[in-house]
Amino acid sequence: MTTQFTLSGRARALTSSAIREILKVTERPEVISFAGGLPSPATFPVERMREATEKVLRDSPHAALQYGPTEGFTPLREWIAERLSRNGAKIPASRVLITTGSQQGLDLLGKVLIDEGSKVLVETPSYLGALQAFSLFAPAFASLPSDAQGIVTDQISPADLEGARFLYCLPNFQNPTGRRMPLERRKALVELAAKAGVPLVEDDPYGELSYGGEALPSLLSMNPDGVIYMGSFSKVLAPGLRLGYVVAPEEILGKMVQAKQAADLHTPSFSQRIVYEAVQDGFIDKHIPSIRALYGAQCEHMLAALEREFPEQARWNRPEGGMFIWVDLPEGIDSGALLAKAIEHNVAFVPGAPFYAVEPRRNCLRLSFVTVPAEKIDHGIKVLGELLKAEIAALPAAA
């Protein structure tokens, strides 16, 4: 008899990420890809990592190569807690869990807080990796009204939030839109959630990548007992280390620790100690401005190309930080079909539809500006602009 592999219901529902399939195409060197979510390798502090690695292997090789506690390396947890306490509520290290990338934080959150059919609130659109991680646990997503400044807090009431297991949002330079939530909306959101008794999940991988404006207070700092916060070293140091963290009230964190124990025992001791050595003396505060300067210049360059090349019917935001620009296209344009044509011309981007938890919009797309050299930005945006103009010209005239 042939061996029968019977898949679980959740495995049958799994589909390959649209972005993942696109990224496979964009690995061809001739493709100008605005599709990736990868940080620029030019920002990786290689020399610093080398020094940190040498120090770890010289001073504590056996501890770095041995099993460690599920919660994470204590000095790194303390460093994170201290950093998050700088501008607001004091966060104790006992609330910090080190995760294998912040993606793992999303998986643990789904495991610990989502039952089949649980109401989970998200922005419109939201981060695809979170939607995928939560989907494994079969929640009922509900999308909150959102605009260029994030969730439109004056269009929702505590009743809209009621009964939700949590509200997931990215207040800083959101993936995919690049938008940032202003201070007044943050205050309103924290107040709404507290009134409804609903936990907020604040995902913040891009918060440090502001191009100039002042940092805005985190939701965590406004209500530490009502917010689960997720951070990452992927965008400020290097993603290949897969090092993120979750901050949560101790009861929830304890459950996430138990879930993590079953998921991978702990995040590699080796990389935790290296990252701690790399950041502990203030290096990160000297390093981050160089990332901001690079990404800010790249962003300006793409914005100028969009002004020059894109048709007037397209609209996009001017990000104040992060890695992405979001483009709204006229009704009737399908960015998936546009992508197929763009790839024929060796240009790639990510269509907007997969970022919607419910009722996907097709006339929108995400552009990443951080890894493509200036002259290729110019050429790629020109190609996209021409394709888009042709698509718009081919639209049936409005009645």
Place this chain on the structure above:
Amino acid sequence: MTTQFTLSGRARALTSSAIREILKVTERPEVISFAGGLPSPATFPVERMREATEKVLRDSPHAALQYGPTEGFTPLREWIAERLSRNGAKIPASRVLITTGSQQGLDLLGKVLIDEGSKVLVETPSYLGALQAFSLFAPAFASLPSDAQGIVTDQISPADLEGARFLYCLPNFQNPTGRRMPLERRKALVELAAKAGVPLVEDDPYGELSYGGEALPSLLSMNPDGVIYMGSFSKVLAPGLRLGYVVAPEEILGKMVQAKQAADLHTPSFSQRIVYEAVQDGFIDKHIPSIRALYGAQCEHMLAALEREFPEQARWNRPEGGMFIWVDLPEGIDSGALLAKAIEHNVAFVPGAPFYAVEPRRNCLRLSFVTVPAEKIDHGIKVLGELLKAEIAALPAAA
């Protein structure tokens, strides 16, 4: 209103691992701990890791620090496939997925193959970390009759296996018992499973740690299309890297890749490349004999101490490899109560009960012999032997 964190059903069912709580106690330096599952740090090839790390950061720093494919670093997948193909069926690299420790393989397996109430077959007793990982997905465990040579294949029929999502076993130097399944039983098990159409899951972290005898063929080599195999670098290189792998038929592997994408995107590029550099030139085959020699000598030392110090009513096995000895105690002795007394005398071990998926036995315990120095083995086993003799003397006389 106070924020309400509503836990998922699976989170409410989570309990802290008994072993985990014990290990906290054993961190006190005065405790002689036979409880740990940690390999001996004396076996970590620190100099080799230093060289490998230097090479990676010199030759490919940007790739090592960047995001990578979910499946893993291709040369490492190829190396593993080649190694597993040495003594049997040819395994293509496309069947290999790199995981964040082999614990992650267990989590992905649960996600992809277990629905609530799914029948999952395990040995009696079985590896606690697997029981925990699978439990999150709420299977119905069924325990197969097992003795000092593993599953008693002539006591089961294909009908016993029917309808199971998979049969999970550790044929080599099982955790917790240290037992190894002989060749005839392996053949019988593979045949039974194939007749029933039930997948075998072969967990093999200790297979390379044989103290002398010849390696036995893996279940994978006997039926590559019917076996999901899990391996790890934790016991042959270093566990702090968290590097394991799963080998599975491509359809199942594809689903595990999708589940892994949502779980942590990929295992750290950095550690994958370092491990590849460390092993690729045959180093591992020169390194492993030194681990075998150390553990074999430690094992002999503990066996001699048990002979000397333990009461005749206790029974234990003579492991041919791995890290553990399993002790059976007379009926009526509760190894949990024995542990409480042992800890008062600064000696620790792991009680056997948590390793049973159903109907836990209390009169058994696991001893790890790999990290404790010889004179402390002598003292610790002497203390345990005395406590045990007192417990036995206090047993009510048989009627």
